[in-house]
Amino acid sequence: MHKFISILLIIAAIFSCKNNTVLYFDQEPPSAIPELFAPSIVNTDSIELNVVFNDDNTEMFFSRIVDNSFVIHHSELINGKWSEIKPIKLYDDNVLVSVACDPTITKDGKTMYFLGVDPKLYKNDVTREELYTIPPDIYKSKKVDGKWELASKVDFLVSTEYLETYPVVTADGSLYFRSNRPSDEGGMNTYRAQYLGNGKFGTPVIINTKTEKKELITYVSPDEQYAITNGQGKFQITFNNNGEWTKPKEIPLNYESNWRYYSPYMSSDGKYFIYSRRYNTPEKKGWAGVEKGEVYWVNADVLFNTKTE
Template identity: 25%
Template structure:
């Protein structure tokens, strides 16, 4: 189980794409001053976010003025959450977020940040020890942590506790209702599935796996839920195919059930989806294994899929 979670993480971290040389990009305006894409995916913020390192899994705050994403400079470097902020209309150079696991060791991992729709909490994965001040008894475990908003920054991260940990779920996406959609990894690599966690008076209920048609014969992972829970984007494995990891979108039916998932034609291997707070753009880590970065594409690609249902 531990080996699977770490391998799955490393597969995502192995995605990188070389950036073409050129002038320093301007970092003014929305989305780091980038020209919005159409229905063809484009690398997001070359030279700023996408630098040729291993970069994936990003999330904006609701006001669109902070962007958190994961970066690993090299195999010898720590995996860290980076942040860039829009201050007086100009975006700052990305820097490590304050809640990275530096105290847990030089190679400790913090990755896959996801900001909740209300902006009050940021979930992420980390292999830091669950007990403060103690080292892990065995191999590092990947668990869910969160930080609460405190002024312009974030409070010290907290272990999400049961039923998130130890190593039960990964990649947390929250709806406006507080319901969480996540990847249930409790049954190992062949059994990874999209699950839902409902808020309770004391926290959250145990992960409940969604049935067909969302979960099928191959592993499902990396869900992103629309704030109003009207649609669900997730990644599904396709072993043996040329593109072996594909993003799908499923829309909720009037009776509350989920519609048949439809593959998004992105033309590349894709994972870790996240839609911008304004609903205009889909962000994802894309490309062939070992050669990917953070991409973005117009969310019209989602609406086009809905029209073909």
């Protein structure tokens, strides 16, 4: 009897491991040492960024630069296998150069928010660096009958004439994002817009963290119990303590010079920290000098073993 039970446990363990690798493109899960995410599938010779998953880990999204456009790609888990990586059409056919990156997916998997640039504000022969001189806004796309529809700008309370970036949607549908809109604090701040239903949001309010060097929230957990900030080229973590955010503490990674670290995210099961980095030539700053863009993942223990005040 004991031998029979042992055999069942072994079979269950094997099945569990196999299922786990299927969820992440047959990759071995990373340890405390960061590793490239899905080499040759997501990470290629192109510039890639922003790997995120929907809540039930059945759809994966990331951005890739294609012919000077930032294009969101995706793959779906169908009958236990990931589909071929394909771009998502989010703008009209007449838009030849575009920006779509930093996707974030609602809990029901039916709405995607992302950073976009109004196609009416640039020419089709615009360069990649020129695209990022235009203030971005937050856009959304709905998934209807299994297909992502063309995107539209989020209502004016969220998307303004000023810069909005890094949208992150919470479990209740509310949005965190960065903006440099006029405020008493001045400069760039993290905002939270409460979701009211029917695609509407309340007036965004500034979220204050106890920062010393203007680190701003670029990821927040679905339950809003912790957030990852980004400042001085490094990641920090802060926890929600009864409505007050703790002082951010640096997440210990092997940060390399001339690489910019950004777009932090967590896998939907909370086990892995996923982030992007890009390499800039020392002579140029911003996207004009980017030569390589990569996505890494690492065991989430590197976050939660970081003590905070």
